[in-house]
Amino acid sequence: MSRSGMPGVRTPGGDGTEYEPKLLERVPADAVVALSFGGTQKLVDQLERRIPLDQIAGQVEKATGVSVGGILDAFSGEGIVYVRPAGTAPEVTIALAPPDPDKVWETLDRLAHTLAQQSGSTVRTVTEDGREVSLVQVDGVTARYARLDGDTVILTTGVTGIRDFAADGDKLDSSDAFERAADAVGLGDRTGGFLYVDVDGLRLHLGRRRPGA
Numbered sequence: 676m677s678r679s680g681m682p683g684v685r686t687p688g689g690d691g692t693e694y695e696p697k698l699l700e701r702v703p704a705d706a707v708v709a710l711s712f713g714g715t716q717k718l719v720d721q722l723e724r725r726i727p728l729d730q731i732a733g734q735v736e737k738a739t740g741v742s743v744g745g746i747l748d749a750f751s752g753e754g755i756v757y758v759r760p761a762g763t764a765p766e767v768t769i770a771l772a773p774p775d776p777d778k779v780w781e782t783l784d785r786l787a788h789t790l791a792q793q794s795g796s797t798v799r800t801v802t803e804d805g806r807e808v809s810l811v812q813v814d815g816v817t818a819r820y821a822r823l824d825g826d827t828v829i830l831t832t833g834v835t836g837i838r839d840f841a842a843d844g845d846k847l848d849s850s851d852a853f854e855r856a857a858d859a860v861g862l863g864d865r866t867g868g869f870l871y872v873d874v875d876g877l878r879l880h881l882g883r884r885r886p887g888a
Contacts, residue, residue, distance in 0.1 A: 682852040684860050693865040698755040698770050698827070704845035706757040707765075707876035712868045713753035745782035749773055749828075757847075759833065759857040760876075766833030770840060776826045782821055783828060787811040804838055849870075 688873055694713035752773040759766040773779045784798075791798050791811045799810045808821045820830040821837050829837055849854050852873060856862075861870060 682856045682871065682876070683771065684853075684856040684862055684869050684871045693867050694753055695865050696753065696755070696869075698772060700846060701770065701840050701846045702757050702847040703759060703839045704847050704850045705876075706759050706847050706871075707873040708758040709847060709871040710756045710869075711753075711871075712755070713864070713866075714749070745778070745785075748775060749779045749782060755798055759836075761833050764832075766831060766836055768829065768831035768833060768836045768840065769825075770827055770829045772827050776822065776828055779828050780822055783830065784809065787818070806837075806841075806842070808837055854887060 696711045696713065699711055709711070749771055750773075752771065754769065754771045754773075756767070756769045764813070771779060787798050787809065788811075790813050794813045796812050801808055801810065803821075806821055808819050808824070810817055810819050812818075816832060818830060818832055819834075819837055820828070822828055823837075823841055829840060831837055833839075833842075848857075853871060856871060860869075
């Protein structure tokens, strides 16, 4: 992160596993935070060995309707989480490209139906730009989720989050701010993961949200 508060990238020390961050190419250019991860199957395997899953699996499945294994599978491939300015609350989006997208989709859909039932709401399916999008409202927050191109699962709190991710247009990896930050840390075509933060963009968005700002 630069001292001036300008956009910066941090690349964490990893276990030697690298991947090509293809999902980054779809992230809209106005994202102010982006966390990319991938090649995490080794980490998932380590967690399964270190955490007493047998002791907590039943509690997790009872609370969420999905298994611990199903949750871990969702993060065993490439993924990206990013934040964009969006009115009074920021949009948070997560896109996943797991090894088994069918299984991850079933896990996400089951989780959505469980949360909907617990909150007294329902999961609705609508058509947006020719694709099926499911909506679930929990605690006043509406989340949308869908499958893109068969192998990508996306979940977002933004009204246009799925559309903007799927559409052509200005993307984060081609923005001047991101390119400068990536060059500063030598971010190449392959990475062990990275965190991008546009500090000035965050401050500007948070300032607009404060009463009287």
